[in-house]
Amino acid sequence: MAExxxxxxxxxxxxxxxxxxxxxxxxxxxxxxxxxxxPNGAGKTTFIHHVSGALQPDSGSVHxxxxxxxxxxxxxxxxAGMARSxxxxxxxxxxxxxxxxxxxxxxxxDAGSSFSFWKAVDRDKRLFAEARDFLGQVxxxxxxxxxxxxxxxxxxxxxxxxxxxxxxxxxxxLDEPMAGAGxxxxxxxxxxIEHLARxxxxxxxxxxxxxxxxxxxxxxxxxxGQLIFTGIPDEVRAHPEVRxxxxxxxA
Amino acid sequence: xxxxxxxxYQKPVAIALLLTLLTLPSALTAFGQEFYIGFATRVxxxxxxxxxxxxxxGFGGMFSLGHAAFFGxxxxxxxxxxxxxxxxxxLAFPIAMxxxxxxxxxxxxxxxxxxxxxxxMITLAFAQMAYYLFISARAWGGDDGLxxxxxxxxxxLSLSGDQALFYAALACLTLTMLFLGRLxxxxxxxxxxxxxxxxxxxxxxxxxxxxxxxxxFALGGALAGLAGALLANLTGLASPNLLQWTQSxxxxxxxxxxxxxxxxxxxxxxxxxxxxEETLVGFTEHWHIVLGLLLLGIVLFAPKxxxxxxxxxxx
Numbered sequence: 001m002a003e004x005x006x007x008x009x010x011x012x013x014x015x016x017x018x019x020x021x022x023x024x025x026x027x028x029x030x031x032x033x034x035x036x037x038x039p040n041g042a043g044k045t046t047f048i049h050h051v052s053g054a055l056q057p058d059s060g061s062v063h064x065x066x067x068x069x070x071x072x073x074x075x076x077x078x079x080a081g082m083a084r085s086x087x088x089x090x091x092x093x094x095x096x097x098x099x100x101x102x103x104x105x106x107x108x109x110d111a112g113s114s115f116s117f118w119k120a121v122d123r124d125k126r127l128f129a130e131a132r133d134f135l136g137q138v139x140x141x142x143x144x145x146x147x148x149x150x151x152x153x154x155x156x157x158x159x160x161x162x163x164x165x166x167x168x169x170x171x172x173x174l175d176e177p178m179a180g181a182g183x184x185x186x187x188x189x190x191x192x193i194e195h196l197a198r199x200x201x202x203x204x205x206x207x208x209x210x211x212x213x214x215x216x217x218x219x220x221x222x223x224x225g226q227l228i229f230t231g232i233p234d235e236v237r238a239h240p241e242v243r244x245x246x247x248x249x250x251a
Numbered sequence: 252x253x254x255x256x257x258x259x260y261q262k263p264v265a266i267a268l269l270l271t272l273l274t275l276p277s278a279l280t281a282f283g284q285e286f287y288i289g290f291a292t293r294v295x296x297x298x299x300x301x302x303x304x305x306x307x308x309g310f311g312g313m314f315s316l317g318h319a320a321f322f323g324x325x326x327x328x329x330x331x332x333x334x335x336x337x338x339x340x341x342l343a344f345p346i347a348m349x350x351x352x353x354x355x356x357x358x359x360x361x362x363x364x365x366x367x368x369x370x371x372m373i374t375l376a377f378a379q380m381a382y383y384l385f386i387s388a389r390a391w392g393g394d395d396g397l398x399x400x401x402x403x404x405x406x407x408l409s410l411s412g413d414q415a416l417f418y419a420a421l422a423c424l425t426l427t428m429l430f431l432g433r434l435x436x437x438x439x440x441x442x443x444x445x446x447x448x449x450x451x452x453x454x455x456x457x458x459x460x461x462x463x464x465x466x467x468f469a470l471g472g473a474l475a476g477l478a479g480a481l482l483a484n485l486t487g488l489a490s491p492n493l494l495q496w497t498q499s500x501x502x503x504x505x506x507x508x509x510x511x512x513x514x515x516x517x518x519x520x521x522x523x524x525x526x527x528e529e530t531l532v533g534f535t536e537h538w539h540i541v542l543g544l545l546l547l548g549i550v551l552f553a554p555k556x557x558x559x560x561x562x563x564x565x566x
Contacts, residue, residue: 052455078457090455092448094253103445106438107457114458115466116438117430124438147253167457 003066005030005201006082006171011050011060020046022225024060028171033193033202035216037209037236043225044205045087048175051203052084053077065170079109083169085160087176087205093149097140097159100148101131104166131166138162138192154185158192171201178208190214213237252512254444255310255435258561261514265428272421276414288413289485294525295420296481299427301505301517303474306431308503309512310440311467312447316371316499317358317378321351321472323494325479327385330397330489340403340410340419340480347480348473354381355472359465375496382494396490403484410484420481424518427474432514443467508549510556519558523549 004027011024020043028034038044049055051062053074061070069077092100105111105127121127135144138158143151148159157177164172177193178186190211193202197215206212212219213233220230221242229239236242272291279287304318328347337343362373391397402410410416434440442463446453454460483489492498501524509520527545531538553560 054451054455073459074454075457075459078455084455086455090449090452092445092452094448095445099254099441103441103453104456106441107453109457114438114442114463117440118433118437120433120436121438121441122436163456 007063009061011057013057019225024227028203032217033197033215035204035212035219038222042222081170083164083167084173085164089156091148096145097148098144101134101162101166102127104163105130134162134166154181174204288417292417292420295424296478297521298518299424300475300478301502301521303471304502305506305517307471311443315374317374319498320378320381320494321355321475322479324351324354325476326483326489326493329480329483330399333399338403340405344480348476351476352469352473356469359468363464385491396488399487510558513558516558
């Protein structure tokens with residue numbers, strides 16, 4: 001098999017006396033949607049923080065696109081092609097939806113330097129044209145000039161996705177994109193992710209099992225900081241330890 | 252806070268103000284009030300210094316309590332230039348800006364690794380260190396400060412007349428405000444304002460946040476250095492008091508009453524504070540009390556600053 005796009009080797013992290021992550025080996029292949037599931041407190045978000053560079057591991061390494069990135073900071077990993085959304089919506093609430101995404105476009109290396117002190121951004125037609133395009137991709141074309149903080153919850157989640165997309169990542173890290181969403185919003189988000197998955201590799205952390213089983217090519221199960229299983233959805237459903245640890249017998 | 256956008260009437264008001272200021276020295280002379288030309292120059296210089304802090308605090312979101320260190324560094328750089336035989340402001344002012352800017356780069360490269368109250372304390376500590384350094388530097392006059400034998404010249408023009416220095420200060424302030432206005436709506440300005448709003452998000456969008464903050468901090472320092480160099484020419488002295496934390500406090504008060512993050516916040520604040528001071532001193536030696544009450548009123552009734560009362564800002 002070709003080298004994985006993301007490979008995490010023997011990653012460990014302790015917080016005080018707690019093993020938040022213990023010898024985690026994990027990989028995401030180019031083109032797949034890989035879901036990471038596990039009960040609350042299993043370490044899923046901590047894991048995402050280590051992949052994105054927000055946290056540094058005690059031991060182990062992270063490899064991305066054939067390059068070790070363990071020592072790289074978050075912004076360097078973004079430049080390398082990794083983008084993330086947050087479990088708790090993380091946008092610029094006082095700015096318009098368009099400005100939110102334009103900032104993401106502007107941050108890209110191919111969009112030119114941001115050490116520009118004189119030329120008005122408003123003249124930068126390409127920046128905003130591209131931002132509009134990304135807003136369209138997530139279905140926010142009607143909300144372009146709205147202040148982000150006034151958007152509905154589901155729209156804010158979509159906006160965050162547009163911002164992540166605008167960095168043109170090879171790998172999208174989505175931390176519970178359905179969190180706090182109603183059934184309708186969730187359904188729309190699933191559709192959206194399905195659509196995006198055609199163009200970009202996705203690592204998805206999610207609690208909504210229907211969404212996970214519908215979207216994921218492979219699923220990994222994290223329990224108490226340990227990766228106990230990785231397999232295709234049917235294997236995960238059938239796995240006795242997974243049923244006991246996470247899905248419960250009702251599954 | 253949203254991105255800064257100038258109110259529609261800002262440009263005409265600024266131009267009208269500039270035209271008024273251009274005629275101010277002649278008007279004052281005509282009424283026999285030449286004394287006030289020096290005072291007006293002082294207002295312009297502090298407007299520049301406060302605006303440089305507003306770049307760091309209002310646009311960059313960095314609450315520095317050591318900004319006077321760069322103001323003072325600029326004044327000393329000008330005085331040292333003078334004593335070294337550099338009499339032309341066209342050379343001495345850029346040197347002062349460079350010196351203050353590099354000093355800010357050094358302070359920022361350490362301070363900006365901290366956040367919140369630690370950042371306030373560490374910038375304060377650096378400024379106080381600089382203050383005591385200059386107090387103990389015998390070669391530069393110790394606590395007497397370093398005098399300038401005469402004022403500088405600008406190209407071939409002497410700045411020794413009060414009018415000439417007034418116009419030099421006005422030119423520096425005008426150019427600075429023009430630059431800051433452009434900067435606020437340029438890519439760099441949007442990046443630092445967005446960092447002020449949500450630092451983590453910017454990092455997660457791929458921006459090297461530390462680098463942007465540092466450049467903003469150094470730029471603010473350099474502009475404060477320019478103000479310092481002008482002030483040294485006005486007063487004929489680079490005094491260590493310019494670096495003291497109370498001076499940083501004065502600049503902060505100017506920005507806060509003027510309007511944090513409003514382009515003209517520093518200008519408005521400097522004007523109000525210095526005019527109040529000048530007026531009240533004539534009435535009572537306890538003018539600080541009256542000033543305090545007035546400031547309290549401004550903070551209570553115009554918490555976003557006086558500029559916010561005039562400047563419309565969306566969001």
